[in-house]
Amino acid sequence: MTSAEPTDTAPSSDASYEASRVRSDAAWEKIRTDPSGLRMLTGDRPTGALHIGHYFGSLRNRVRLQDAGVETWLIVADYQVITDREVLGDIRGSVRELITDYLAAGIDPEKSTIFTHSAVPALNQLLLPFLSLVTQPELERNPTVKAELAAAGKSAMGGLMLTYPVHQAADILFCHGNLVPVGRDQLPHIEQTRVVARRFNERYAGGEQYFPMPDALLSEAPTILGLDGSQKMSKSLGNTVMLRMSPEETAKKIKKAKTDADRQITFDPENRPEVANLLTIAAQSTGRSPEEIAEEIGDKGAGTLKVMTAEVLNEHLAPLRERRAELEKDPGYLFSVLRAGNERANAVADETLAHVREVMGMVY
Incomplete structure (x- = not known):
């Protein structure tokens, strides 16, 4: 059992942070002593090549965790590009740039699975039963969603943005991820995922702990400001x-x-x-x-x-x-890495969805 049970909301209070910190410290200790059983899910939206803020803030740490023996899943969240954008741009080119940066930084496709949202239908289908587990007020008060909306300069929230935390829950839970590297500002998403997992287990799985309760992996990764003094590089x-x-x-x-x-x-x-x-x-x-x-x-x-x-x-x-x-020099190799990752992700997602349909009584 974890050190603290989640509430039915996605809190961002000091108490919630301290509970997350305790679980994170325990996860770091397990990484140092025996990382077996740890499955990390993290990733990026493909909006172009990465910069040193991404590298020092997260990418370099992902490589360290991969090399420490943590099973690593990296999602290229192409569907998330349209949460706050009306024009995709060169999405294929952006995906290629992202994979290039991953591999150049040391992500090893023999140790890590790199896949895209849009290529894994069963993952996205999990969004439907997961949405039945949350309320509209819970989604609307998620502080990270509000911050994303403000950053995009929009006043009206689209449906995909509103359900963004639940989509992230599907990203994490489809592969039974139990470790997610995040900063403090992203903790509400992890708490929401824990709520979704617990409610699914209680409501549909008869109390069976089918989905894990994922923990945030907090670190002291540096924040790199923009060279113009802005709060972040862009x-x-x-x-x-x-x-x-x-x-x-x-x-x-x-x-x-x-x-x-x-x-x-x-x-x-x-x-x-x-x-x-x-x-x-x-x-x-x-x-x-x-x-x-x-x-x-x-x-x-x-x-x-x-x-x-x-x-x-x-x-x-x-x-x-x-x-x-x-x-x-070899874009064909880059996309072959992605195809292999998508194939593995589909196999895992199909198995997860089949079990979800079974416990929900939807196998005919």
């Missing part, structure tokens, strides 16, 4: 360093990064967020602390900081970029 704002950029393009981007007029370099995220951001990037690239790097630069100013950050970032990303260049 390709549309042009404030990113893309993984696919050349060393020259990277140096040019870093050189234009926003800083301040104080020549004494200090690590002060609250009062000097832009300078702290560059120090964080340098620290993540070298394994050193940002405070140590700040002390080394001292009063040499932001120009020296930018040069150092570009140099160590380029050095850190060099192996990834070399692999990426090789992968780009």
Whole structure:
């Protein structure tokens, strides 16, 4: 049994966070000692190639978990692109870019399953019985959905956005995922998934623990700000360093990064967020602390900081970029990896849906 039972809502209170933290700490301990039985589900919306915010914030950690022996499932959430967009754009190209970044970063298709939403019908069919387990008010008060709606600049919520947390529950539960790496802001989705799993087990499975109660895997992954001082990197704002950029393009981007007029370099995220951001990037690239790097630069100013950050970032990303260049030469291989992942995901989803129909009395 987990350390705390979920409520019938998707809370984001301090008490809920502490309960999630306790379960997360237990999961980290199991990863260190015996990761058998752990199945991680995570992924991204295919909106283009990834940047260093994605890499330092999540992708690098996924590779570490994969290599530690955690069974890894990566969803390319192509259906989620249309939750807040009216135009798909080059969705096939975006999927290709995403897979290229995954493999270049170290995701191993022999150890991990990469698949797309749209290619797994049984996964999406689970949305129907799962929707019977939640109420409209529960969906409407999910804080992450509200944040996504605001970020998209929309005032009216579409049906797909409203049911986004339940679709995520289907993503996690179809493969019996029991571990989901998230930040604190995503905890309401995990709580909603736990509610869906528990209610399904109680209402339809006669108390059988068919679906697991997934745990959030919380980490101290750094938040990388946009180079213009924005709260996050965004390709549309042009404030990113893309993984696919050349060393020259990277140096040019870093050189234009926003800083301040104080020549004494200090690590002060609250009062000097832009300078702290560059120090964080340098620290993540070298394994050193940002405070140590700040002390080394001292009063040499932001120009020296930018040069150092570009140099160590380029050095850190060099192996990834070399692999990426090789992968780009063979798009056929990239899509073969996806087809193999889709085949495995379909086999698992079909088995799950068959069991769901059986316990619901819908096998004729």
